[in-house]
Amino acid sequence: MFGRFDAEHAAGRPIGIALSGGGDSTALLHLAAERYGAEALRAATLDHGLRQGSAQEARLAAARCARIGIAHETLFWNGRAATGNLQDAARRARYTALARWARGAGIALVALGHTRDDNAETLLMGLSRGAGLDGLSGMRRDFTRDGCLFLRPLLDCSRAGLRAFLVERGLGWSEDPGNTDTRFDRIKARRALEAMAPLGIDAATLARSIANLRGSRLAIDERIAAWSRDHVIADRGDLLIDAPALGRLPDDLVRRLLGAGLRWISGRDYPPRAAALLDAAGALLAAENREAPPGRRSLHGCLLQVARGRLRLSREPAAALRAPARPAGTVWDGRWIIEGAAPAGAMTRALGEAGLADCPAWRETGLPRGSLLASPSLWQGDRLLAAPLARPDSQRRAVMAGNRDDFTATLLSH
Numbered sequence: 060m061f062g063r064f065d066a067e068h069a070a071g072r073p074i075g076i077a078l079s080g081g082g083d084s085t086a087l088l089h090l091a092a093e094r095y096g097a098e099a100l101r102a103a104t105l106d107h108g109l110r111q112g113s114a115q116e117a118r119l120a121a122a123r124c125a126r127i128g129i130a131h132e133t134l135f136w137n138g139r140a141a142t143g144n145l146q147d148a149a150r151r152a153r154y155t156a157l158a159r160w161a162r163g164a165g166i167a168l169v170a171l172g173h174t175r176d177d178n179a180e181t182l183l184m185g186l187s188r189g190a191g192l193d194g195l196s197g198m199r200r201d202f203t204r205d206g207c208l209f210l211r212p213l214l215d216c217s218r219a220g221l222r223a224f225l226v227e228r229g230l231g232w233s234e235d236p237g238n239t240d241t242r243f244d245r246i247k248a249r250r251a252l253e254a255m256a257p258l259g260i261d262a263a264t265l266a267r268s269i270a271n272l273r274g275s276r277l278a279i280d281e282r283i284a285a286w287s288r289d290h291v292i293a294d295r296g297d298l299l300i301d302a303p304a305l306g307r308l309p310d311d312l313v314r315r316l317l318g319a320g321l322r323w324i325s326g327r328d329y330p331p332r333a334a335a336l337l338d339a340a341g342a343l344l345a346a347e348n349r350e351a352p353p354g355r356r357s358l359h360g361c362l363l364q365v366a367r368g369r370l371r372l373s374r375e376p377a378a379a380l381r382a383p384a385r386p387a388g389t390v391w392d393g394r395w396i397i398e399g400a401a402p403a404g405a406m407t408r409a410l411g412e413a414g415l416a417d418c419p420a421w422r423e424t425g426l427p428r429g430s431l432l433a434s435p436s437l438w439q440g441d442r443l444l445a446a447p448l449a450r451p452d453s454q455r456r457a458v459m460a461g462n463r464d465d466f467t468a469t470l471l472s473h
C-alpha cells in the first residue's frame with residue numbers, strides 16, 4: 060500500500076502527513092506510523108477557521124499525534140477573508156500552507172488520504188460537467204506543488220476498509236459534519252454512487268474504468284510531450300510555440316497545450332476556459348495565415364502574441380504587477396523563487412517600469428520589454444537589489460518553483 064513512500068523519495072528526511080482528523084487521513088497516519096515509526100513522521104492540520112469546532116478538531120488531531128509520539132503542527136488560514144468559491148479557495152490555501160510547512164521543516168513529501176471512493180466520486184462529478192478524458196482519468200498519485208511533492212498512497216484503498224482498520228485497532232477519528240451535507244457536490248456524488256449498486260457500479264468497478272481511461276490518457280500524453288519537445292521552446296519565463304505546426308493540431312490538443320502553457324506562465328493551478336482559449340488561438344493563427352500585422356490577445360493573466368511564425372506566451376505585465384510582493388526566498392506570482400542570500404526585509408515583486416529604468420542593458424537580454432516588466436525582481440523598499448532576467452549580471456538567480464521549472468511537467472500534470 061505504501062510503495063510510493065519508499066526510501067528513494069524520503070532519503071532519510073521526515074515524511075509529512077496531511078491530517079484533517081477524518082477517518083481517511085487518521086488511518087493514513089497510523090498505517091504510516093506502523094510502517095516507518097513515529098519518529099520518521101511529521102503531521103499537520105490546517106484549521107480553515109470556517110466552521111465552529113474546527114479549532115477543537117485540530118486540537119484533537121494534535122492530541123492523537125502526541126499519544127503516539129508524532130510531531131504535529133496546526134496551520135491557520137483566515138477563510139472568512141476569502142472571496143469566490145469557498146471550497147476551492149480552502150483547497151488551494153490548504154496545499155499552499157502544507158507546501159510551506161513542508162519546505163520549512165525539511166519534509167521530503169506530504170502524503171494525502173484520498174481513497175478509491177474519492178476517485179470514484181470525482182469521476183461522477185466529472186461526468187456531470189461533461190468532462191472528457193482529462194476529467195475522467197482519476198486523481199494523480201503524485202504531483203508537485205509550490206516546490207513540494209504530494210503523494211496519495213491510499214488511492215487503491217476503500218474508505219470502509221480504512222475505517223474497519225481504525226475500529227479494529229480501537230482508534231478514534233473525527234467525523235466531518237460536511238460529510239452529510241447534501242449541498243456539496245461530493246456528497247451528492249457519494250449518494251448517487253450508492254444508488255448505482257443495483258447496476259453493479261461501485262467504487263471498485265469505477266476504479267477499473269479509471270485505470271483504463273488513464274491508460275488512454277498516458278498514450279496521448281506521450282504524443283503531446285513528443286510534439287512539445289519538437290515545437291515548443293521555453294525562453295526563460297516565456298514559451299515560444301511553432302505557430303504553423305500548432306495550427307495543424309486538432310482542437311483538443313491545442314486546448315491541452317495552450318492550457319498548460321498559460322498555467323505554466325500565470326502560475327495558476329487551473330486552466331483558462333476552453334472556449335476562450337480556442338477562440339484566441341483561432342484568431343491569432345488565422346491572422347498569421349493571412350500575414351496580417353502581428354496579433355495579440357490577453358488571457359488568464361498572460362499575453363499571446365504571434366509574429367514571424369511563432370506564438371509567444373508571456374506573463375501580462377499588469378497581472379504580474381498586481382501580484383502581491385513576497386519575502387525573498389518564497390514563491391512569488393505562483394512560480395518564481397529568487398535564490399541566494401537576501402538582506403532582511405527584501406521582497407520579490409514584478410520589475411515594472413521603475414525597475415526596468417534601472418536596467419539600462421535590458422535589450423541585450425533578447426526578451427521583449429513586456430516580459431521583462433513582468434519578470435521577478437528583488438527590492439528593499441524602493442531600492443532594486445536584483446533583476447535576474449533584465450540584469451542577468453546581478454548575483455541572485457530567479458528559478459521557477461516546484462514543477463513549474465519544467466514546462467513538460469505542467470503539460471503532463473493532471
Ligand SMILES: Nc1ncnc2c1ncn2[C@@H]1O[C@H](COP(=O)(O)OP(=O)(O)OP(=O)(O)O)[C@@H](O)[C@H]1O
Nearest residue numbers: 077078079083084103104105106150170171172173
Ligand atoms: N484541514 C486539513 N488539514 C490537513 N490535511 C487535510 C485537511 N483537509 C484535508 N486534508 C488532506 O486532504 C485529504 C483529502 O481531503 P478531502 O477529501 O476533504 O479534500 P478535497 O478537498 O476533497 O481533496 P482535494 O484537496 O485533493 O480536492 C485528506 O485525507 C487529508 O490528507
